[in-house]
Amino acid sequence: MGHRGSGMNILQSSDHKMKCFKENSVLSFNHAAQFNLDFIEFDVQVTRDDCPVIFHDIHILTQVEGVITEKKVTEITLEEFLSYGPQKEPGKVGKTMVRKAKDGSVLEWKVENDGPLCTFQEAFEKVDTSLGFNIELKLDDYKIYDEVELKRILQAVLKVIDEHADQGRPIIFSSFQPDAVQLMRKLQENHPVYFLTNGGCEIYGDPRRNSLEEAIKFCHEAGLQGIVSQVRAIFRHPTMVARIKESKLSLITYGQLNNVPEAVYMQHLMGIEGVIVDFVQEIKEAISDFNETEEDYSSVDGEEIVENRNRLPVKFSDRELSFLLKLIPELIQT
Numbered sequence: 233m234g235h236r237g238s239g240m241n242i243l244q245s246s247d248h249k250m251k252c253f254k255e256n257s258v259l260s261f262n263h264a265a266q267f268n269l270d271f272i273e274f275d276v277q278v279t280r281d282d283c284p285v286i287f288h289d290i291h292i293l294t295q296v297e298g299v300i301t302e303k304k305v306t307e308i309t310l311e312e313f314l315s316y317g318p319q320k321e322p323g324k325v326g327k328t329m330v331r332k333a334k335d336g337s338v339l340e341w342k343v344e345n346d347g348p349l350c351t352f353q354e355a356f357e358k359v360d361t362s363l364g365f366n367i368e369l370k371l372d373d374y375k376i377y378d379e380v381e382l383k384r385i386l387q388a389v390l391k392v393i394d395e396h397a398d399q400g401r402p403i404i405f406s407s408f409q410p411d412a413v414q415l416m417r418k419l420q421e422n423h424p425v426y427f428l429t430n431g432g433c434e435i436y437g438d439p440r441r442n443s444l445e446e447a448i449k450f451c452h453e454a455g456l457q458g459i460v461s462q463v464r465a466i467f468r469h470p471t472m473v474a475r476i477k478e479s480k481l482s483l484i485t486y487g488q489l490n491n492v493p494e495a496v497y498m499q500h501l502m503g504i505e506g507v508i509v510d511f512v513q514e515i516k517e518a519i520s521d522f523n524e525t526e527e528d529y530s531s532v533d534g535e536e537i538v539e540n541r542n543r544l545p546v547k548f549s550d551r552e553l554s555f556l557l558k559l560i561p562e563l564i565q566t
Contacts, residue, residue, distance in 0.1 A: 233272060236275070237264050239252070239510030240510055243333065243339040243342070249510070260347070261360070262360055268362075270506070271366045273508050274368065275287060275288040275370040277290075278389065280308055282388045283310040283313075283351060287305050287313075291303060293330045294327040295340070300338060304372075310351070353395075356398065365404070366404045367389070371385075382409075393423075410441065424458060427450060427459055429459060429460070431469070432465055433464050445472075445475075458483065460485070460486060462487045470502065490507045496515055496519065
């Protein structure tokens with residue numbers, strides 16, 4: 233799965249791949265489609281006037297004459313949201329977009345291949361129909377939502393799907409907000425709903441968010457179909473993969489470790505069903521290699537003969553897996 237299309241933007245990164253395509257844009261989505269992905273993952277929020285838009289950050293920022301203005305996406309109108317960044321109309325100039333890094337620094341949001349901000353409806357109208365959509369329902373971790381507000385948000389999302397979705401396009405819903413996924417499961421039955429969790433890598437006030445054990449329990453109670461876990465939580469507790477499978481739940485992972493081919497290969501061996509990645513081309517090629525046909529060379533009367541055989545899955549014991557998982561930090565260093 234392509235993370236925010238062809239990968240997230242980390243503006244302070246020295247790796248150009250993190251600043252190649254504007255994340256969560258039609259341009260990024262269609263670039264990802266070139267690599268025959270199953271899904272792209274993106275973030276949906278709902279503006280003040282009930283229009284679902286695709287944007288990751290809770291706040292959108294601009295800078296004019298050194299002064300930074302910060303607004304919540306959900307507290308502005310669609311018109312104002314679309315006034316940021318590159319504009320569709322020739323000659324029209326949008327507000328300069330900036331982004332706050334984790335260390336508090338503010339950087340101009342400049343990438344090699346920029347594109348206008350995107351509505352949820354546009355994704356259905358303009359993105360290659362071969363791509364499935366993993367729709368993260370993006371909500372504020374620091375806000376308490378009542379059911380009335382959650383229903384307004386989710387129904388706005390479902391309205392776009394009802395009116396614009398291609399019947400052949402697979403759709404998955406996911407969210408870190410437990411009440412949101414529980415309600416989405418009640419509101420519709422056509423598309424699977426997954427619970428997003430960091431599996432205890434960070435601790436929250438809601439215990440449902442703080443471990444893979446709690447995630448399994450919550451999925452059963454809410455009737456959800458799967459878990460999307462921070463990959464570090466899986467590598468810390470590899471036996472949870474079997475627990476999740478025994479619980480009849482699907483398992484997908486996210487996180488920057490998924491940009492390391494060896495880490496993705498380990499998950500392939502563990503039976504994890506999907507990975508959300510930034511380095512779409514590199515990881516797609518690596519995954520293709522996992523199941524590729526091997527060519528063995530043997531010699532008969534001095535002539536080389538190519539023998540094709542299907543590569544069989546490698547099997548590891550729990551002890552061997554534990555040993556290999558300890559190597560992951562070393563792999564990241566290389």
